[in-house]
Amino acid sequence: MHAASTILDVQHATKKFGKDTVVNDVSFQIKEGEIYGLIGPNGAGKTTVIKTIVGHLRLSSGQIRISSYDISKEFADAIDFVGAIVEYPMHYQYMTGYQNLKLTANMYPEVTKERLEEVIDLVGLKSRIHDLVRKYSLGMRQRLALAQSIMNYPQLLILDEPMNGLDPLGMRDLRNMLKSLAANGMSILISSHILGEMDQLCDRIGILSHGYLITERDMAEFHHNKQPIYEVRVNDAEEALTLLRNEYGGEVSAQEVVAGTLEVQSAVITPSQINRTLVMGGIDVQEIHEKKQSLEELYLQLTGGAEIE
Template sequence: MNKEPIITLSHVTKRIGRTTLIDDLTFEVPQGEIFGFLGPNGAGKTTTIRMIVGLMSITKGQILIKGKNIKTEFEQAIRNVGAIVESPEMYKYLSGYHNLVHYARMVPGVTKERIDEVVSLVKLENRIHDKVKKYSLGMRQRLGVAQALLHRPSLLILDEPTNGLDPAGIRELRDYLRHLTRTEGITVIVSSHLLSEMELMCDRVAILQRGKLVNIMPVQHFTRENEHVQTYRIQAQPTEQALAAVRHMDSVHEVKLAKEGTVEVTTERERIPDILAELIQNHIRIYGVEMVCQSLEDRFLEITGVEQIG
């Protein structure tokens, strides 16, 4: 069953003078998905987010949030959104709880019970009455997420949420976002240039480069775009003989020497037994076979070329 999109961008373009910051961006995100913007600094991730939340005007195209146009029906559209753009702003001399109470006064319908509920969701019960100035950066991020969730949005937007977090804080945030999508059905859009985190956090990733959408696909497809043809690393001795033995085989797309004592062979999975039989027939000793998984970073550089990631 297809899920209805929570947010739809159609041919969205942003120009300032003669400079095009975002060029004809089109995609949609369904309910309960963690969707990632991935790209170098300056690729257009924050500009896109600013247009989604109404902080920047749209030159051309439209953005719909639950069917409401962010340009012509701003109030109806934005009430479905919770967002942290750049870093969450808090009153450091107040407790976490009083920060939430202060924000709740500006949003109709937020009860004390809802405040307690989001505090529990972000797992800050033990520290919520401490002053924010005593919070770690990770705790402030979680408090910011709690604030963004108070009005029960359908869409949560986080711009570079892992900036400044230590590995434990990054993992904590990642696990929490997964928990949110499962238990609350919230859609999450997150931007980052940290490839490894996007690989672990997101369901799908959109690659942006110079304001253009280069590609968009499930994360697992970045690491195995062609599931039929894969690269396998074979530990074999003598290595040079192993290389010569499989090089002539029709089923082998590519073969090369890898690290010491191994040969990398690109082929179909069902051809591996034939390759091993060929090696054995040539009196080559085999010590192991493993599939080589391409990382998200490898795929990113393959798709976008050699541009350095910011």
């Protein structure tokens, strides 16, 4: 097996509007076949990062390479690798979905009529493709935009909030579709606020806050390394804490998070052991359950419910 090559390389990207620095020294890479998610509060700079990659905005400093091409010097070569949906996709309202697709297809000599049918199928728009776009729902417009962005087999697909307006089934379809595109080698950069979806979809996640990339997580590691946290509801929290500390010492960390509820974290002891220790010590255990550490929790911890500036 050869090591996957880097398709997108963002180095020290900085974007200023006047004296406001909205993207600040951001660096990350995406490899072939990888799905990379950008998350962060409103105004964090996600769309701005994406716009600099697709050439809608120019970087103030730093460098972006797509495949081996520097976008500031070899933009036409670089953008050949890219399909994208940025913010609000624009369509001709008084044309049908199909006519809009045809217009996009005209830009790519390699896109055949068969390929058009294929992408229409893929995004699930078949039954409505000959309706006027004016009559489309938000989710249908997103599907149409998606069809446009993938029709020329891009190696790098860039999607800014593509789940906006999709219904739960549409979201699941999108997730499955993106996963299968990535499995065939396409690299995907995606931003979204729907953290549960991002958690299931992405191989890696970068969290942006106030223009800084504050952390990156490999999602497989994130899920694997997590120590389980048990929520334990008891009649006497103080006594329960003493019992657990006496029995297990440094092997557990436990604290009372709400009156009568402990959070117990340990890589080695099981819920039954916790239960036994407490019950034998005379404590009533009303409930024990495992609390999943989610991407949402990590996000809230790191961005701290930041105010929009």
